[in-house]
Amino acid sequence: MKALVTGCAGFIGNHLTERLLKEGFEVIGIDCFTDYYSREIKEANISNALNHKNFEFIEEDILSLDDFPDVDYVFHEAAQAGVRKSWGENFEVYTINNVLATQKLLEFYKLKRIKKFVFASSSSVYGDAELPMREDRLLKPVSPYGVTKLAAENLCYLYWKNYGVPTVSLRYFTVYGPRQRPDMAIHRFVKAILNDEEITVYGDGTQTRDFTFFDDVTEANILAANSEIEGGVFNVGGGSRISVNELINEIEKIVGNKARVKYVEKQKGDVKNTWADVSKAEAILNWKPKIKIEEGLKRFVEWIKLECEKNKRG
Numbered sequence: 001m002k003a004l005v006t007g008c009a010g011f012i013g014n015h016l017t018e019r020l021l022k023e024g025f026e027v028i029g030i031d032c033f034t035d036y037y038s039r040e041i042k043e044a045n046i047s048n049a050l051n052h053k054n055f056e057f058i059e060e061d062i063l064s065l066d067d068f069p070d071v072d073y074v075f076h077e078a079a080q081a082g083v084r085k086s087w088g089e090n091f092e093v094y095t096i097n098n099v100l101a102t103q104k105l106l107e108f109y110k111l112k113r114i115k116k117f118v119f120a121s122s123s124s125v126y127g128d129a130e131l132p133m134r135e136d137r138l139l140k141p142v143s144p145y146g147v148t149k150l151a152a153e154n155l156c157y158l159y160w161k162n163y164g165v166p167t168v169s170l171r172y173f174t175v176y177g178p179r180q181r182p183d184m185a186i187h188r189f190v191k192a193i194l195n196d197e198e199i200t201v202y203g204d205g206t207q208t209r210d211f212t213f214f215d216d217v218t219e220a221n222i223l224a225a226n227s228e229i230e231g232g233v234f235n236v237g238g239g240s241r242i243s244v245n246e247l248i249n250e251i252e253k254i255v256g257n258k259a260r261v262k263y264v265e266k267q268k269g270d271v272k273n274t275w276a277d278v279s280k281a282e283a284i285l286n287w288k289p290k291i292k293i294e295e296g297l298k299r300f301v302e303w304i305k306l307e308c309e310k311n312k313r314g
């Protein structure tokens, strides 16, 4: 079996690549090392895969390619991530990497016989929807990023409806774990608390998030790829909904240090709460999150400690 993973050098894309290689897939990865965060981090992310005989890496921008590999499965993880930066003139890069790149892939694969096209969507498509967030709720994103992810999700649906491209969209809820993007809260908080540095919280910290460990996300991708479902959408949430203040307390307990927190104004585009109803994924994909936040955080802290030691050694 052959799979294409776009965004293979990013946080989720490279974990998925490694999982697919473990499962015996031949994997072709595409990534163009966008400057959202450092290239060095992404190169380290894919270093394991690069040593694998069944991995081929294409360092290209999706939009600069006219031809994509012949594969059985496409896992489309590449995107311009991050809610807060998606305003103003940055919106252009979000439109290019999230909407146009998705359309380009769908245009190409509409003519091929692939088994599944799994798209990495986001809880951001819900905006401040009623809780728990269910797939059939009205979608009103409150960030430009959310708008681009919803547009891409809609493209996946219409290429299925019109051309029969077997798409499935998975709405990820705040994914964390080793190699998490450096701009994300858990990554920033753990690093700062370990180093006794101040952390910045946007808003009063009572906002809640449904945190999802990356292993559960890669599992959902595999199950979606193997399912009979086409044109569907599923929530992929970790079942660990806690407030940002509670998250900080948990990290303090694990690290054994007190956090120094600076509260600043809530950022535009941030939703108040997220909470996934995952009963649809459970019923249809037989997927359920397994890793609770306490366990996931412990694994994250262990990983970041090792990273800090590596960096000290140079």
Ligand SMILES: NC(=O)c1ccc[n+]([C@@H]2O[C@H](COP(=O)([O-])OP(=O)(O)OC[C@H]3O[C@@H](n4cnc5c(N)ncnc54)[C@H](O)[C@@H]3O)[C@@H](O)[C@H]2O)c1
Residues within 6 Å of the ligand: 006, 007, 008, 009, 010, 011, 012, 013, 030, 031, 032, 033, 034, 035, 036, 042, 060, 061, 062, 063, 076, 077, 078, 079, 080, 081, 096, 097, 101, 120, 121, 122, 123, 149, 171, 172, 173, 174, 175, 176, 181
């Ligand atoms: N991390 C989360 O909590 C989260 C939550 C919801 C949805 N998602 C979605 O999951 C996917 C992966 O997120 P992540 O956190 O791993 O992000 P990431 O930024 O770590 O990875 C994305 C990768 O895509 C690459 N990329 C972007 N545009 C490209 C293009 N045009 N051509 C080739 N490569 C390109 C980037 O260089 C990067 O390596 C994204 O689609 C994101 O929107 C993530």
